[in-house]
Amino acid sequence: xxxxxxxxxxxxxxxxxxxxxxxxxxxxxxxxxxxxxxxxxxxxxxxxxxxxxxxxxxxxxxxxxxxxxxxxxxxxxxxxxxxxxxxxxxxxxxxxxxxxxxxxxxxxxxxxxxxxxxxxxxxxxxxxxxxxx
Amino acid sequence: xxxxxxxxxxxxxxxxxxxxxxxxxxxxxxxxxxxxxxxxxxxxxxxxxxxxxxxxxxxxxxxxxxxxxxxxxxxxxxxxxxxxxxxxxxxxxxxxxxxxxxxxxxxxxxxxxxxxxxxxxxxxxxxxxx
Numbered sequence: 058x059x060x061x062x063x064x065x066x067x068x069x070x071x072x073x074x075x076x077x078x079x080x081x082x083x084x085x086x087x088x089x090x091x092x093x094x095x096x097x098x099x100x101x102x103x104x105x106x107x108x109x110x111x112x113x114x115x116x117x118x119x120x121x122x123x124x125x126x127x128x129x130x131x132x133x134x135x136x137x138x139x140x141x142x143x144x145x146x147x148x149x150x151x152x153x154x155x156x157x158x159x160x161x162x163x164x165x166x167x168x169x170x171x172x173x174x175x176x177x178x179x180x181x182x183x184x185x186x187x188x189x190x
Numbered sequence: 191x192x193x194x195x196x197x198x199x200x201x202x203x204x205x206x207x208x209x210x211x212x213x214x215x216x217x218x219x220x221x222x223x224x225x226x227x228x229x230x231x232x233x234x235x236x237x238x239x240x241x242x243x244x245x246x247x248x249x250x251x252x253x254x255x256x257x258x259x260x261x262x263x264x265x266x267x268x269x270x271x272x273x274x275x276x277x278x279x280x281x282x283x284x285x286x287x288x289x290x291x292x293x294x295x296x297x298x299x300x301x302x303x304x305x306x307x308x309x310x311x312x313x314x315x316x317x318x319x320x
Contacts, residue, residue, distance in 0.1 A: 097272075098276065101268060105310055109314045109317055116246075120238060132235070139231075140228060143224065143225040143228055146222075147225055175232045182232070182238065182239035183239075185239040186235075
């Protein structure tokens, strides 16, 4: 007996098992957003506490602070996680609101590159402060 | 073309505001604000590594009224996105999705955001005037 029409999927059993749907992607993005969010929970809390400790500090104190390996490593991790998580989030915003395909494509590339450039600038600054003279 | 008198999808101007939808919108808005704030962080670190003059420039901006308002807004956005992000992560495990829990956790996020922002600024100001 043939299954009822409503329950007869147009998709092959293999397609259903893989379960990616017509978009073919998205699960990785979803996971990456969550994992980077989890990483940012302790990093953001540490950063806020560290910044409160630096209120009113002059440059010498800040430089001395970044010179320690702990803050330097955590700052680099914070920059990576922040710009990675931010790029994933901004990607969804652009995909949701920018209707024009060409503009959307362009904005996605510019946004990604900008996130990489800013992250690189920040990491370079931390390394220079931490390792430099 | 539209001869069917069925109601259309919600017109935003007559749509009653709800905690749930406002918080959802704010999560995205605070995320975008934090992306801009991340650039401020890079500017600050870059200036610190460039030398005393560049650093004085950033400090001058952050110490101005505009700078302080931005910092306050950024801290508010950070704590909101952090608290509401944790709410989302709990939802992702399939928990807390009943309407009552959604509202309870929503108000908890609002309270947590206000509390954390106040604690951070009180701690910062008391550290500064120490």
